[in-house]
């Protein structure tokens with residue numbers, strides 16, 4: 001890095017440019033406000049806020065978190081404040097703090113996605129949306145949609161048509177046999193980028209009761225243990241599409257983040273490891289500013 | 303049942319992120335130990351009931367941070383009272399003095415100030431920490447009279463020889479009768495309330511003890527503030543991992559133990575749906 005100029009680590013996703021390629025993943029940073037006393041969120045590429053749904057959701061009964069030596073299983077169940085409260089209370093606060101926001105949304109029917117997009121179309125204070133088609137902690141139906149390429153294509157088109165000047169990302173589930181076909185469907189529908197991956201379906205049993213640790217049975221596995229799965233999926237997606245990919249899953253070091261770029265990603269999101277290491281996102285930004293060549297996709301430099 | 307009386311709990315303040323040195327580590331008994339760390343200058347004055355979310359150092363595996371209530375805090379130090387439960391608290395017991403500890407805090411709500419009132423505080427096991435902290439401050443003007451009842455399994459867990467108990471008006475109960483009141487600390491609380499009424503009950507400890515106290519406080523018509531535990535991830539109210547069920551004016555929802563709690567008005571908790579941690 002030259003001494004007088006700050007290196008350029010901007011990343012473009014569709015019509016939108018972000019200041020650097022490091023984001024906080026949905027569900028980790030809430031609606032931003034919880035972490036603002038603890039870190040300079042403004043300095044990150046942005047945050048993906050907790051997935052919101054058309055109406056508020058109460059979420060799953062506790063326990064909701066279960067630690068294992070390689071990460072955690074969660075069963076939050078998309079607890080969120082709902083679309084109206086998000087637009088009225090959360091988004092304006094984020095805009096005031098100059099945090100770059102990607103709004104994560106989920107719904108069951110195409111009509112609901114359409115009406116969410118209609119609500120956001122005239123609003124300011126966010127740079128993009130991420131369609132969460134991949135949460136394992138809700139009804140099977142919603143998740144099945146995310147596995148169905150025809151549905152994914154149609155839904156992406158409906159949303160993109162309303163949000164022409166925003167980045168529209170589709171977050172896909174790793175819990176499919178052919179992730180490439182789902183990613184291709186999103187691209188065909190006009191998606192500006194793919195976010196991969198959401199949590200991996202997992203379960204643990206309590207030997208004292210012989211029952212799953214969560215009421216709902218299975219949960220979502222995240223953290224360092226899913227890194228190779230996430231890299232594999234991003235690698236597959238990068239061979240299937242030409243739009244930018246946000247690599248997510250198990251990042252706990254700068255090198256982990258670099259590996260996603262090798263696999264074909266253009267940006268990364270940090271999730272579970274933030275619970276331990278609050279400096280990790282900023283450290284990745286700083287190191288990438290020193291080594292902008294790391295952002296070259298698929299590059300293996302020795 | 304006389305009635306469900308409510309009490310207001312002071313909310314959480316924005317926390318900070320710190321690294322500080324472990325100054326002293328002292329075994330108090332077989333299972334209990336004390337950690338004293340240096341207090342970073344920017345660490346806000348913590349309310350009694352607040353906690354720190356501590357990174358387990360040298361875990362060599364993925365570890366969620368572990369929440370510990372503040373036992374004491376002066377200008378130079380923050381102290382924690384810890385009971386060995388599993389791997390995390392075993393590692394913390396082994397780390398050498400001088401180790402840098404990474405933590406977030408102070409987190410969560412506190413036990414309220416009760417000027418001019420009488421408080422009966424009931425702690426079971428490691429639930430002693432926040433109530434002891436309150437007691438060491440109550441000599442100022444937090445409340446008019448503070449009685450603290452501490453229940454443990456045996457005399458050994460009262461660490462009478464290894465800890466300078468510097469709180470007035472404390473009474474002990476042991477399950478095996480080896481010291482103080484013989485029996486359950488809730489039975490002792492019942493006797494105490496009969497002997498001299500209190501304006502409010504504070505409690506922290508194992509869930510069955512808290513449930514018994516809810517019954518007791520209700521039967522006496524005394525408001526009750528309780529400190530709850532739950533498994534935590536972020537510690538700051540962002541991930542919604544640590545929720546407990548509450549019912550407010552008939553509407554059921556979830557509140558986070560890390561940010562809305564850990565201290566709650568006992569009357570809003572839906573006790574029969576509380577997770578067992």
Ligand SMILES: Cc1cc2nc3c(=O)[nH]c(=O)nc-3n(C[C@H](O)[C@H](O)[C@H](O)COP(=O)(O)OP(=O)(O)OC[C@H]3O[C@@H](n4cnc5c(N)ncnc54)[C@H](O)[C@@H]3O)c2cc1C
Pocket residue numbers: 353368369370371372382383384385386387388389390391392428431530531532533534559564579
């Ligand atoms: C707000 C709050 C304040 C706390 N204050 C203190 C304190 O002052 N001193 C203290 O010693 N402990 C305190 N705890 C409990 C402490 O956080 C746990 O005992 C600790 O995290 C266990 O970690 P571990 O790795 O040793 O045990 P693990 O290996 O994680 O678990 C071992 C066993 O402990 C149980 N356990 C784990 N976490 C909890 C928990 N949060 N509550 C109850 N049981 C648990 C597990 O169910 C398991 O059976 C507090 C908890 C909360 C939520």
Ligand SMILES: Cc1cc2nc3c(=O)[nH]c(=O)nc-3n(C[C@H](O)[C@H](O)[C@H](O)COP(=O)(O)O)c2cc1C
Pocket residue numbers: 025026027028050051074076078104132135171197198199221222223224226248249250251269270271272273541543
């Ligand atoms: C507690 C928790 C809540 C989550 N909530 C959401 C969510 O609301 N929407 C979403 O798209 N992903 C959600 N995720 C998935 C993460 O955004 C991310 O895709 C996943 O955890 C993998 O990354 P990691 O291993 O770095 O955590 C959640 C993950 C966790 C651990």
Ligand code: FES
Pocket residue numbers: 533534535536537538539540541542543544545558559560561
């Ligand atoms: S631990 Fe994340 S909300 Fe309480």
